[in-house]
Amino acid sequence: MKRTFSILLAMMLLLTVLAPSVVASEETIKIGLLATLTGYPLNGEHMAKGAQMAVDEINEAGGILGKKVELDIQDVGNTTDVGINSCNLLISNKVVSIVGPHYSSTCLAIENLINAAKIPMLVGGTSPKIAKIDNDYLFRIRASDTMQAVAAAKYLVEGLDAKNVAILYGSDDFGTGGMEIASEHFSSVGVDWVAHPFNNEDTDVTTQILKCITSGCDSVMIWATEAAYPIVARQLYELGLIVPTITNPSLAVDSCLAQLEQEWVEDWYCVTDFLTSNSEEKVQNFIKAYEAKYGTEESVDLHCAAYYSGVKLVADAIERAGSTDTDAIRNALMETKDFEGIIGTMNPNENGEFIHEIILAQCNDLKVSYIKTIGE
Amino acid sequence: MKNILRVESLTKRFGGLVAVNDLSFEMEARSIHSLIGPNGSGKTTTINMINGTFPPTGGRIYFGETDITGMQTHKISTLGIARTFQNIKLFSTMTVEENLKVGGHSRLAPHGVVSYLLNPVEARKEENKLQVASEEIIAMLRLEDIAKSVVASLPYGKLKIVELARALMSRPQLLLLDEPAAGLNPSERAEFIDVLLKVFESGIDLFLIEHNMDVVMNISDKITVINFGSKIAEGDSASIQNDPEVIKAYLGEKYIMI
């Protein structure tokens, strides 16, 4: 009995591997989305929801070039292997362009694939390394780390009068990238700085904070993914390092704020590309539409907004190109002028970067409020 | 007569417990020597020290002229001492033939992995040698019908013989047998004794540890009796049978008078 079952199980597994693949249909225009749906950290769901909303809106308005748009969402996990596979899968599914992935390391792993396949990819990875890549098909739909970190560093020095900055950063690609740019800026304007990394899995950052305290810093810059904030913010407060603090956009994400206590992050500043309290009409309309579609308890964040804008931008480019030829789309993308994205006006530069402005915001009573928009 | 094994004031302590205490004996070449004693008298400890399973606390062991005290098991084995275990230690997922080939590994197939991979001709030669040697032993011990069976499926009596066969694969000069007759029924025991005598005739000296008197008395040239880790008697079977110390150790004080 058990043996029969074992054989059946074994046969089933073998057959699953040999299962035929799904054939792509020619009726629709396919746009691919690469999102982190499994593994850590998870923000793929928001990306997918934002992008899906854009696709639904486009289809309600009659599609592009008379055809319906279809979103092909694939999981990139958090390893390069899965990323490579899903990118290849999208290419073989004949998508006309790809939106995502969100993480720079995955972008770096697959950029040569889309270059070879000549499919434009609009990534949210913000690492400065991406800008240095010579790849005509790679576009960025979020403000680069270079811009974000420089804006944050500038504000610390000029707006908050910092003389001695401590940078606390996650040791992943994102944190390290931000730290490198900010520290370069501090050095260039003659401000003292120290930088202390922590691992994403760290459960205690006392040593790092004590090192900052020993260095006698008068302000703090935090550059890390959302997961680190509950620990870092709490321990900064507990250990009494309450000085002007500026962070990367993670602080402005509602799900991150929800995990923090008011006194931990009171008066902190952050740079961000999307703010729910931004009073601009397009932003408020987007939030209303999003909440109407997915229900109010679902928090809107920069992931939804960025990839919503990404899909809309691609649709616009296809419309302008008048065909689904990927090279035509790529050229149309490069010719984009003043496209109104939710996270800013989109104009490509020669590196394929679309966003050139960033919002400076401050956190009061766990509400992040708009201060000003900083251009490049 | 030349000695094949010489043990000089061998001592083993486990913490506070003295398992073997100042034990000395000599074993002549071309002889069957038995070490007997009641349960817990230190027999297996002695054989474990000879075989190198653990080093003695004191004393020396000589194999021929070579001092093997505290040597590693596999080195002692390559010098020419093989052994079997009281509670059979075979490679249970492999066939009898494969077990035998592992037994002959160090003698017949000494090449390392890299030279094995780089030199297929030599590798095949080695494998052939192993095949021939194992077939020889299988024939000698009449194991042909079970040669291809997996060890785990065999009855206990056969396993004893397979273990013996594996020990023979290294073509030892001296074979240490730890309770070879334990767990065998009388007919299996008789068969096993025949096999042992055959092995002895093929030129291998036997050192037995035994609990079972009739096996020992029938085949041993010389018997050493130990109790509580110390030697209490030594001699041929007749003298041992009548030794009061031995009777006392085995049967208790009151039986001496009878």
Place this chain on the structure above:
Amino acid sequence: MSIVRVTKEVVFLYKIILQLLVSGIAMGFVYGLVGIEYTLIWNSTGLLNFSHERIIMLGAYIFAGSFVLQTGLSVLPAIVATIIAIIFFAVFVAYTIFIPLRNMSALCAIMSTVMLGNIINESVRLYYGPEAITVKGFLTGMIRIGTLVVARAYVVIIFVALIILALLLLFMMKTKTGKAMRCVAQNKNASSLMGIDVQKNMMITIAISFSICSIIGLLVIPLYSVKQSMASMISLKGFAAGVIGGFGSLPGAIVGGLFIGIIENIAGMIFPSTFKDVVAFVCLILMLLLRPSGILGKKRIS
């Protein structure tokens, strides 16, 4: 003048070292609790539970996600409800995995518990969603002793760890079930021959260790909110704590946890801070090689 400065610096340094010790000790107790949990299952089943970081996480999610945020229970009943829920889960897992698997090879046991962990992890993601959650105001706040700052959660962790350790030791020494558990730990076959119901025993141990897991999950919520990766590092360090303290010994696990907690914090001060995990694992390997029985362990590994 310079003497004043030097004294000031010495005092400053002293304060910092004290602060490091405090947070090291607090984290050490977390590691120690994890180590205790490993030790319990190890003793009763001879298996290591590689799914247990996910059980810590599951406990935290059940507490925060289901009971506090969804049903709106207040904290104390929610804790009780969580532990009851986890015990039901433990009984289920015990009868479906640990008890049938007790005679399997170490390889199968390790892999099946790893896979169980992955399944729990994915289920949690699918059910509770990918976002981190937290219970606001739960055990937050801090206590100041002079210049020393201790998070209230740390104090609670230390107390709970000591209480759990004391209760477990009492349970093991005084109750019949506890004594039976010790017998099973020493020799499963002999115990079953002596009329001890080994299966029931395993089930009880697993239930206890899973409840400890869920308690760990609760205790660390104020430290770093409820998310799927919340226990990945403490579970590895918990292993290390168990081994360094002496595997199989309950107080040893706490000692090992303290050792790692303190060493890694001091190492983090000397080396770049991100290397502190490396230091903890190097300690583990060194301990395994030099003194595999650990600080408090008596039994030799064989």
Place this chain on the structure above:
Amino acid sequence: MFSRKHTRKIYAVLIIAALAFPLISNNTYYITMLCLAFIYMIVAFGLNFITGMTGQVNLGTAGIFCIGAYTSALLTTKTFISPWLALLVVILFGFVIGIALGYPSLRLKGVYLSLTTIAFGEIVRQLVNNMTDFTGGAHGVRAIPPYCLFGFELNTKLRLYYFLLAVTIMFGLIAYRIIYSKWGRVFTAIRDNIDAVDTCGISSSKVKIIAFTLAAVFAAIAGGLYAHYSGYINPSTFTLNLSVSFVVMVMVGGSGTVLGSVLGAVLVSILPEMLRFLGNYYQIVFYILVFICTILIPNGIVNVFLERQKTKALPEKN
């Protein structure tokens, strides 16, 4: 059901199928997936010696794989030496790591060894991630040059496919020769009864170290190949999860056989992809399948079909 002679036919069919595959489907998605499966196969061949045969659970393979990948990647990108020369260094590293990891295995058994190897894997990953100046940290290493073979750059997926296929067949042959040789017997003997191995005149310590070294060299070489196959590596790939995947390959495929490693590597790298149609649920379904396999067919799929499966089973724990 099948004997060893039958398996030879299966190998032949598999190799022909692999050779012909790109002619049937020139889909990059499948080709790269198979390329990755080939690389994983090499690791599984090696791990089979330790985990499948001598029965010791090594959960640090990702660490060795990582060292192999980074050695090759850093040497070729920073010093511009040929990838082939780098491969020699990789082999040397694998050798050293194997010996270094083998020594603990002499003193530690069962779960203790698993723990040590987990710790090793974590140490490697954290060091690679945090020694930013040397390894590029979390950004990883970019633009790793491809191998060159007879003047051909192995830069297209198809060339890479055939190159990796050839390498994999080579390592498969080596593994096959070792498994069905005196070494294979001794490895299995160590799992069955380590005390008896020493009394047979074989140093069990040496054999264990040989098994670890073989596994480490295989994993390191696979790591080197991986770096040049992917062109970009970063530390987030080399996690404990990857180590677990390697063990799953050996276990689910069938421990102690080459065919098992082949099957396991293909299953583990392709099954999740084939399950993508399940959307959000594909990972959990994959894990459940593996879980059921580990419980119901702990000796792996191949051993279900092999004649001796009942007796060649992993011994019960005593």
